[in-house]
Amino acid sequence: MKNILVLQNARIGDMLQATPMLRGLKETYHGCHVTMLVNRLFGELELEDGLVDEVVQFDQNGLYELLQNDTMNLVEKYDHIKGFVAQFQTRTYDLILNLPSDANNHLLSTLLSKHGGEVRGGVFTADRALVLKHPTMFLFYTMSEIREFNRFNLVDLLTLCAGVRPDERRLHMARTAEGEAFADRFLAAHSVGDGDFLVALQPGASEERKRWRPDRFAELADALKERMGARVIICGSSAELPLGQEVIRRAKHSVIDAVGKTSLSGLASLLSRCALLVTNDTGTMHMATAVGTRVIDLSTGPVYFRETGPYAEGSFVVQGDIDCFPCHFTAVCHHLSCRELITVPMVARLVELIKQGLPPSALNPRDFSTVRLYASRFNDVGRIEFLPVFRYALSDAEFMSFVYTHMWEVIHGLRRHPMAASDLLSEIGQYYDVSPATRLREYCASMLRPFRELSACLDEAIQRLQRVQQLCHHPTEAALAMSLCSEITAVLERVIILGRVHSVLKPLTIHLRLLIDSQEEGALHEVAAEYESAYRSIADQSLFMTRSLERLEEELAKPGCLTAATV
Amino acid sequence: MTLFEKNLEALERSDATLAARMRNLTLMDNSRIIPARSGEPTAEWNNKLLHSRYEPSREAGRFIDQYDLSKATAVVMAGFGLGYHVREALKRVAVPLVVVEAVPEILRLAMEYVDLTDVLGRVRILAAAPIAELHRQPDLQASLNDSPVIIPHTASLHCAPEYYADLARELDRRRPLQRPGQVRVMVASPLHGGSLPIARYAAQALRKVGCSVELLDFSPFHGAFQTSQALLRESMHNGPLTNQFTQWLSAMAYARAQEFKPDLVLALAQAPLTKECLRKFRSERIRTALWFVENYKCFNYWRDLAAEYDYFLTIQNSAFHEELRRHGVFRAYYLPTACDPDFHQPALLSAEDSQRYGADISFAGLAYYNRKALFEGLTDFNLKLWGPGWSAASGLDSCAQNQGREFDEAEMLKIFSASKINLNLHSSTYYAGVEPNGDFVNPRLFELAACGAFQLVDDRPPLREFFEPGEEVACFEDLSSLRQQIRFYLNHPEERARLAINAQRRARSEHTYEARMKQMLSWIFSESVLAELSQGRNRETAAYLSERASPDHALYPLLSQCVPQRRITIDDxxxxxxxxxxxxxxxxxxxxxxKNLLVEGHKR
Structure with a gap:
């Protein structure tokens, strides 16, 4: 791999979460040249030296304005956009990593892949269908559909997509001299001394559902001042000025106003001086994580901490304990109850714990009765996990998330051998209340039937596809081959329906649908071979899940199983 | 005699003043005459072509043929260029023709190189005339009165874009509103709810502005709708029948439009117009606008309908407009609600009315979650709550009036006038009290003000666009400040009166439905002309674009297959x-x- 292009024109947080992958690329492919497309809005973000060789800014707003502008005609506008694309075409890429699910990126990756090279992610085929390339990308692209079963964090998924394992498990952001000088001046101007307990608050987020209420941030600032003598900094971009001002106006005690006053590097340096950051899920949260500052992440609305929570050990996540959490990205919520469940005393207590340097076991569950509280840590294969601070009752979906994620760890090469059922149960039982064992055993047994049914459907399709391939060698049998194809379509429909009836099968059935949709046009025997490979891959996963559940059921049947596991 | 002198002689006969100006004008070096392939002269002005390089006269003829001049009673052209298109227009019409040219030097250039003796005596040319004074020009005035066909010469527009944009606004301002009877508006109301009276106020305001108005008042059908809902209990029956009922009402609106022939259909939020009906209006070139006088965060049905309307008017600003752009709506305008001074007036109260409606504090409206939560803290005052939901609200039932029944608009005015303090708390379904950062104001704000009633309103950022807190209205942020304000204003009747008078003056002069409707008409009817002038009706034709793309250009094969007059978009x-x-x-x-960049719009 000599030339690699990374398309990542999303937001600051997404850029930072891609940095371990960039580090992995540099470690794995020595001397490779990495070009990265970034969103111009966040172009000033300084990544650590050596991560990227060339940065191209994607000025989406500028291009939009140009297209809206009436002084240019359509031909001139076309030439301008073509010119933007052409700047990438001076280089031939061996690998194009198309990261966010974004139509602009899919179009760019298609335009650039015409010059050769492997694309991972979305690309349009010659017959205009959007297809996905590379096995891990399927997990990445279905993450939002199967979130209740997924425990993979975006950062870990990105490294898997790139096929790299970076040495260091952290986000990378440069601390610049200008940023440090700014932080020095800013803190001196507000008379902040070395001994001050400095806490940053980030009340903004990209949409209301993702924001804890500003009056609660204000109350929190007051509580931190009154109970711990903390100096509180309110952070935010200039677009968040009204929100920041509201927090400042509502707070009874004076706070340090940094809203709209910091560059990205200035903010990074300022965050590095804080003991911790209390925040919604934002770019600021990832910046704090990157500069080594601990985080209390208030996870609300459609934000799911397992996907985008702070990528470092020792951070906390607070989530309202409500069934609809996390809501779907397109859901319209009129009550925003999940954020109401997170109260000021809870967050203040967490800050206090961090200040006192006490372990989470010092917390009283009664103080956190309306929320779920998680702490971050890396698991044995180096994947970030958010584990409950208190032993909550294990839900069926959470149990299946362990089983599924374990399977993905194995098939994507993070784990060489599957864990023994007893070890997996022990891992789960360490953090969750899984008693009584009989209930969990019955659940495992009841889940076996849908997986077996799915496996039978998949085997049926595989047999027919093999027959189609044989018939393709006999031109006289074309009609029979075609009728078999329609039978295979009927099997696929049955599989999709199975996924709808048994939501536990969704990760496999959605994956299969995507695989089938991602097949390109070709001769019948070629298409049949590709389809067989797709069905076989899902059949293998279904078999893996069936075996896992069988072993778990057996293990749970052993006397004293959970008692031993949870002690 | 030179060509210029011949042309000058012709011009002197029709406009000696302009001829004198032309004689004294010198050309700068920003122009260049080039021979076209046909042998006729064409020209570049600041490196931009004024006419075709190939066959300027023939292309000018094709350009003029895009306009239906068969029924034209007058023609106004923007831009003279070298006069080819003016000559072609004169060949097709015998009606008055006025040409507005922003750059006199271009006219001089044309007179030097093109024989215009057959043109100059037959048209009225206004060269660099100040826009504000254009309407005083008798020829233009006469043409405007005749509803002229307006023909913008696109290449000329580039030479002075700002001048021509101002011209477009001016022409438009003069055109539909000077003879507003020509603008026919059909207003479609909902069956029920808060936007129903707004439909009536809007229709009345449009009449006052001078439009011909047809109000499609669907409220009589509300009873039928309720009856069908009550008869049928199961959603499997109710859903399809409601759908058919809406389609029937929509078909009625369409049929009425066939008779009334509106230029604009203005629908209020929840008006029963279906997508199919709106598409028919569009295909028949009837403009449609939706005034969405609701909180877009609470009602999301706009998502399905928004792109079907030509214009989308909102009471919320930028964030909603961003959302609308994501749903393919590019013509969204911020149009807050208002008052109707003819209706919203202080009520005359009988002794009985004063007894019945009088109170220290009143609130008239629905018992939303936040209102119940906040008003619970006011029960130690003399508080009256009017409207549905209050009698069932625990802790507030003693304040509920008239067994929690709905009140009509006449009663509402009595409540406003009889109360010392009228509360106005914007609704919220999840904030227990004042919603911070509320991004719109409700009609009650303007209605109370116009009635000369004193109001205590929850503070929110857009409020200051309309009234000055402390001078026109009194504001509160939470229960504690509300209680404080109530105590103060109950003890200071003179302050209540001062604020109420100030607010009334402001509402009646600035925040009327008449003003809002004028604003809306100027957007809708100027935009069409603006689009013609600033984008150029001919500018994006296949012929024009083919000329700009060389034969080896990637788009050339596609453009060359198109009908030359066809206006080309990215979608095409x-x-x-x-x-x-x-x-x-x-x-x-x-x-x-x-296309994708356009659909996604601005990103923050």
Missing amino acids: LLSDSMRSARHQTEPELVLRLM
Whole structure:
């Protein structure tokens, strides 16, 4: 791999979460040249030296304005956009990593892949269908559909997509001299001394559902001042000025106003001086994580901490304990109850714990009765996990998330051998209340039937596809081959329906649908071979899940199983 | 005699003043005459072509043929260029023709190189005339009165874009509103709810502005709708029948439009117009606008309908407009609600009325979650709550009036006038009290003000666009400040009166439905002309674009297949490309990228 292009024109947080992958690329492919497309809005973000060789800014707003502008005609506008694309075409890429699910990126990756090279992610085929390339990308692209079963964090998924394992498990952001000088001046101007307990608050987020209420941030600032003598900094971009001002106006005690006053590097340096950051899920949260500052992440609305929570050990996540959490990205919520469940005393207590340097076991569950509280840590294969601070009752979906994620760890090469059922149960039982064992055993047994049914459907399709391939060698049998194809379509429909009836099968059935949709046009025997490979891959996963559940059921049947596991 | 002198002689006969100006004008070096392939002269002005390089006269003829001049009673052209298109227009009409030219030097250039003796005596040319004074020009005035066909010469527009944009606004301002009876507006109301009276106020205001108005008042059908809902209990029956009922009302609106022939259909939020009906209006070139006088965060049905309307008027600003752009709506305008001074007036109260409606504090409206939560803290005052929901609200039932029944608009005015303090708390379904950062104001704000009633309103950022807190209205942020304000204003009747009078003056002068409707008409009817002038009706034709793309340009094969007069958009080229090529091509991908960038709009 000599030339690699990374398309990542999303937001600051997404850029930072891609940095371990960039580090992995540099470690794995020595001397490779990495070009990265970034969103111009966040172009000033300084990544650590050596991560990227060339940065191209994607000025989406500028291009939009140009297209809206009436002084240019359509031909001139076309030439301008073509010119933007052409700047990438001076280089031939061996690998194009198309990261966010974004139509602009899919179009760019298609335009650039015409010059050769492997694309991972979305690309349009010659017959205009959007297809996905590379096995891990399927997990990445279905993450939002199967979130209740997924425990993979975006950062870990990105490294898997790139096929790299970076040495260091952290986000990378440069601390610049200008940023440090700014932080020095800013803190001196507000008379902040070395001994001050400095806490940053980030009340903004990209949409209301993702924001804890500003009056609660204000109350929190007051509580931190009154109970711990903390100096509180309110952070935010200039677009968040009204929100920041509201927090400042509502707070009874004076706070340090940094809203709209910091560059990205200035903010990074300022965050590095804080003991911790209390925040919604934002770019600021990832910046704090990157500069080594601990985080209390208030996870609300459609934000799911397992996907985008702070990528470092020792951070906390607070989530309202409500069934609809996390809501779907397109859901319209009129009550925003999940954020109401997170109260000021809870967050203040967490800050206090961090200040006192006490372990989470010092917390009283009664103080956190309306929320779920998680702490971050890396698991044995180096994947970030958010584990409950208190032993909550294990839900069926959470149990299946362990089983599924374990399977993905194995098939994507993070784990060489599957864990023994007893070890997996022990891992789960360490953090969750899984008693009584009989209930969990019955659940495992009841889940076996849908997986077996799915496996039978998949085997049926595989047999027919093999027959189609044989018939393709006999031109006289074309009609029979075609009728078999329609039978295979009927099997696929049955599989999709199975996924709808048994939501536990969704990760496999959605994956299969995507695989089938991602097949390109070709001769019948070629298409049949590709389809067989797709069905076989899902059949293998279904078999893996069936075996896992069988072993778990057996293990749970052993006397004293959970008692031993949870002690 | 030179060509210029011959032309000058012709001009002197019709406009000696302009001829004198032309004689004294010198050309700068920003122009260049080039021979076209036909042998006729063409010209560049600041490196931009004024006419075709190939056959200027023939192309000018094709350009003029895009306009239906058969029924024209007058023609106004923007831009003289070298006069080719003016001559072609004169060949087709015998009606008064006025040409507005922003750059006199271009006229001088034309007179030097083109024989215009057959043109100059037959048209009235206004060269660099100040826009504000244009309406005083008798020839233009007469033409405007005749509803002229307006023909913008696109290439000329580039030479002075700001001047021509101002011209467009001026022409438009003069055109529909000077003879507003020509603008026919059909207002479609909902069956029920808060936007129903607004439909009536809007219709009345449009009449006052001078439009011909037809109010489609659907409220009589509300009873039928309720009856059908009550008769049928199961959603499997109710859903399809409601759908058919809406379709029937929509068909009625369409049929009425066939009779009334509106230029604009203005629908209020929840008006029963279906997508199919709106598409029919569009196909018949009847403009449609939706005034969405609701909180877009609470009602999301706009998502399905928004793109079907030509214009989308909102009471919320930027964030909603961003959302609308994501749903393919590009013509969204911020139009807050208002008051109708003819209706919203202080009520005359009988002794009985004063007894019944009088109170220290009143609130008239629905018992939303936040209102119940906040008003619970006011029960130690003399508080009256009017409207549905209050009698069932625990802790507030003793304040509920008239067994929690709905009140009509006449009663509402009595409540406003009889109360010392009228509360106005914007509704919220999840904030227990004042919603911070509320991004719109309700009609009650303007109605109370116009009635000369004193109001205590929850503070929110847009409020200051309309009234000055402390001078026109009193504001509160939470229960504690509300209680404090109530105590103060109950003890200071003179302050209540001062604020109420100030607010009334402001509402009646600035925040009327008449003002809002004028604003809306100027957007809707100026935009169409503006679009013609600033974008150029002919500018994006296949012929024009083919000329700009060399034969080896990637778009040339697509453009050359199009009918020359066809106006081309990105969508047209994309669908042509997909039809003609089995496999996607690189130009198609670039066009898709362009389209996608437009659909996504601004990103923050």
